[in-house]
Amino acid sequence: MALDIFITGLGIVSGIGVGIEETATSLRHKKSGIGKIKYLNTIHDLPCAEVNLSETQMKQMLGIKECENVNRTALMAMLATREAIAQAKLPLDGTYKLAFINGTTVGGMEKSELYYFDFLANDTRNEYIEGHDCGACTEKIADFFGGFSYVSTPSTACSSAANAFILGANLIETGIVDIAIVGGSECITKFHLNGFKTLLILDSEPCRPFDQTRAGLNLGEGAAFLVLESKKVMDERKAKPLCKLSGYGNACDAFHQTASSPDGQGAYLAMNAAIKMSELQPVDIDYINAHGTGTPNNDESESQAILRVFGNNPPKVSSTKSYTGHTTSASGSIEAVISIIAMQQNFIPANLNFKQQMENIPFTPVLDVIENMNLQHILSNSFGFGGNNTSLVFSKI
Amino acid sequence: MRLEDIYINGTGNISIQEPLSKNGIFFPIAYNQPHIRCIEPNYKEYFDPIVSRRMSKIIKRAIVSAKQAIAESGIKKPDAIITGTGLGCVEDTEKFLDALIRNEEKFLQPTYFIQSTHNTISSQIAINLSCNGYNNTYIHRGVSFENALMDALLLFKKKEIHSALVTGNDEMTPNYFIILGRIDYWKEEVKNTLEILKQNNSTGSFAGEGSVSLLFSDKKSEKSYAKLVGFDLFYKPTISVEEKIKNFLNECQLQLSDIDVCLTGMNGDKENDTIYSQVLGSLFSADSIGYYKQLCGQYYTASSYGLLSAACCIQKGEMPAHMILSGKTKKEIKHILLYNHFQNKDHSLVLLSAC
Numbered sequence: 071m072a073l074d075i076f077i078t079g080l081g082i083v084s085g086i087g088v089g090i091e092e093t094a095t096s097l098r099h100k101k102s103g104i105g106k107i108k109y110l111n112t113i114h115d116l117p118c119a120e121v122n123l124s125e126t127q128m129k130q131m132l133g134i135k136e137c138e139n140v141n142r143t144a145l146m147a148m149l150a151t152r153e154a155i156a157q158a159k160l161p162l163d164g165t166y167k168l169a170f171i172n173g174t175t176v177g178g179m180e181k182s183e184l185y186y187f188d189f190l191a192n193d194t195r196n197e198y199i200e201g202h203d204c205g206a207c208t209e210k211i212a213d214f215f216g217g218f219s220y221v222s223t224p225s226t227a228c229s230s231a232a233n234a235f236i237l238g239a240n241l242i243e244t245g246i247v248d249i250a251i252v253g254g255s256e257c258i259t260k261f262h263l264n265g266f267k268t269l270l271i272l273d274s275e276p277c278r279p280f281d282q283t284r285a286g287l288n289l290g291e292g293a294a295f296l297v298l299e300s301k302k303v304m305d306e307r308k309a310k311p312l313c314k315l316s317g318y319g320n321a322c323d324a325f326h327q328t329a330s331s332p333d334g335q336g337a338y339l340a341m342n343a344a345i346k347m348s349e350l351q352p353v354d355i356d357y358i359n360a361h362g363t364g365t366p367n368n369d370e371s372e373s374q375a376i377l378r379v380f381g382n383n384p385p386k387v388s389s390t391k392s393y394t395g396h397t398t399s400a401s402g403s404i405e406a407v408i409s410i411i412a413m414q415q416n417f418i419p420a421n422l423n424f425k426q427q428m429e430n431i432p433f434t435p436v437l438d439v440i441e442n443m444n445l446q447h448i449l450s451n452s453f454g455f456g457g458n459n460t461s462l463v464f465s466k467i
Numbered sequence: 468m469r470l471e472d473i474y475i476n477g478t479g480n481i482s483i484q485e486p487l488s489k490n491g492i493f494f495p496i497a498y499n500q501p502h503i504r505c506i507e508p509n510y511k512e513y514f515d516p517i518v519s520r521r522m523s524k525i526i527k528r529a530i531v532s533a534k535q536a537i538a539e540s541g542i543k544k545p546d547a548i549i550t551g552t553g554l555g556c557v558e559d560t561e562k563f564l565d566a567l568i569r570n571e572e573k574f575l576q577p578t579y580f581i582q583s584t585h586n587t588i589s590s591q592i593a594i595n596l597s598c599n600g601y602n603n604t605y606i607h608r609g610v611s612f613e614n615a616l617m618d619a620l621l622l623f624k625k626k627e628i629h630s631a632l633v634t635g636n637d638e639m640t641p642n643y644f645i646i647l648g649r650i651d652y653w654k655e656e657v658k659n660t661l662e663i664l665k666q667n668n669s670t671g672s673f674a675g676e677g678s679v680s681l682l683f684s685d686k687k688s689e690k691s692y693a694k695l696v697g698f699d700l701f702y703k704p705t706i707s708v709e710e711k712i713k714n715f716l717n718e719c720q721l722q723l724s725d726i727d728v729c730l731t732g733m734n735g736d737k738e739n740d741t742i743y744s745q746v747l748g749s750l751f752s753a754d755s756i757g758y759y760k761q762l763c764g765q766y767y768t769a770s771s772y773g774l775l776s777a778a779c780c781i782q783k784g785e786m787p788a789h790m791i792l793s794g795k796t797k798k799e800i801k802h803i804l805l806y807n808h809f810q811n812k813d814h815s816l817v818l819l820s821a822c
Binding site for chain 1: 548553554555561567568571572575577581583584585590591599601606610624642649650700701702703705
């Protein structure tokens, strides 16, 4: 049966803007956030899409004292969550049973990579030790707002935030909670920047998803959170729905720790399952917000999977990682918010930097922003290391 | 949440006790140090030596314990594989981190990074079992395992799955032992791990590690250890945990007096154990309060060992004296309530009954 889950609030922070409005403007004006690294202290000069705010600025925006120990991942999450709560007009006073679900992988690594040797040698950085734990990061964000009776931290690398939707939907459908705030947050760390670099999957130029000459991804950072609730609760509190979450699919590629199978088996299963749960046919999907990292392996594998699900004439496809970079654990929710913005404002975001058609792939991604598009159903893909593949379907009401 | 028709049909574990065995629960080994590593099985029986050399300990343990649970249950490809881990693949994370800092971001190799993400465990199990089904990982402090279990139970409840392999995996490297020691996780000296509760006038416990795999199915079999009747997981409750427990039992249609043992995460840490005493003092007597961390040590997913030991005790019909607060063996066990808390913020309740 299709899910009966409504989305009533969105919040987003990424390289293309702080908040829905700025994000929408960047998307419509093809303004990418990918550029030179400004905030991360690294020796590498690689294009990345950082959130254009310092920790100090974010703390000021949130009314958090400068001396307080809150990491960048948590600060970005707080900004996005605050926006989602405000849009949904969500009461945090105990009227409703609330869950906060934060998909993340690096957790407190941004501090651990600075202080790891201190952790081992002395007591000067003890306050950051427990912060390494991703769950501690989730609880810090939840506690900033208060009122949550369920907190959780799914972590499946680059599909973490997408998996947060599954847990949130199921907690609501089984009546464990009334409302779930779901999403993910991740800042760029030296740890994963260098890790991706050793895998030779970082492009030294702006990434070109689904392009024959694509040479890798650009890292991004950010956070996005969404308010999910049942129809009953939404009607009762007279909240205004933005769209529905109709279905999800979660499958494991079970092929390789960091590479996708050539035929995209996991992606194929995830997309099919999401469409089936939504009680739709592939032809009903109007737009695919692809995982589209820009690595040779992902885009080939994902394309093959798309062809297997949709045939040789798939719906419009674009990867908005050409705007936001690959925001890793947060990408599932960042791209969900982008998809919902597109649905509400009736446009399809472009797949930037595309020049050359992929060989053997019959479809071309969306080259320019397409306006006046009625997007009834959108499929959003998130695929992680280890073949943790998740697809979500969002539907217009 | 009340549950119907959910059974534990297979288990596998590698811990600081005898590997791939239940002997550690009934005839445990005692240690006299604050940091105990797992006793490893002979991995040559499971992996090609060249492949084995490249795999971290936690991955080997996870795969082998998963295979044991699979073999016991007879369910070759579970519909879901879900892992809870507090810290994930620490050994490889530390190796990459150490090289990153030491060499100032130069000369790095990908191997350790590849195996560093928390979800490596669930995905390596899936690759090993060729399971394309639902796959997920949760990292949430001392209730990471319960988070994974909740995910599986919701899928069972919605009838999206009929079987699930739920695992709890953590490793405690020498460096991480030092790091957590800085924030009072461990006692400086441990006289006898089996009697760790006698040292409950100070903070800290002793460090363990482990890999527990439990195979859940919606069909009872002759292999079934126990039936999972109820589950609850909550954060910073606004009513007392005592009330929560009463409401939970009520929902599961049981009385307090039906509970033979309330199995807790007491570990000899003053602050940790005080919470259990405060919550349970008025509900249960020392004859019916149990503990298991003296067997497996303290680590973020130790509660998976708690559930394993409860399942084994239910199957056997008794809980040994060394697991009961009063020191008296509990016989004819039908219902065990597991109560676990982490820093008195995250709380979980699991109700297991005889099949």
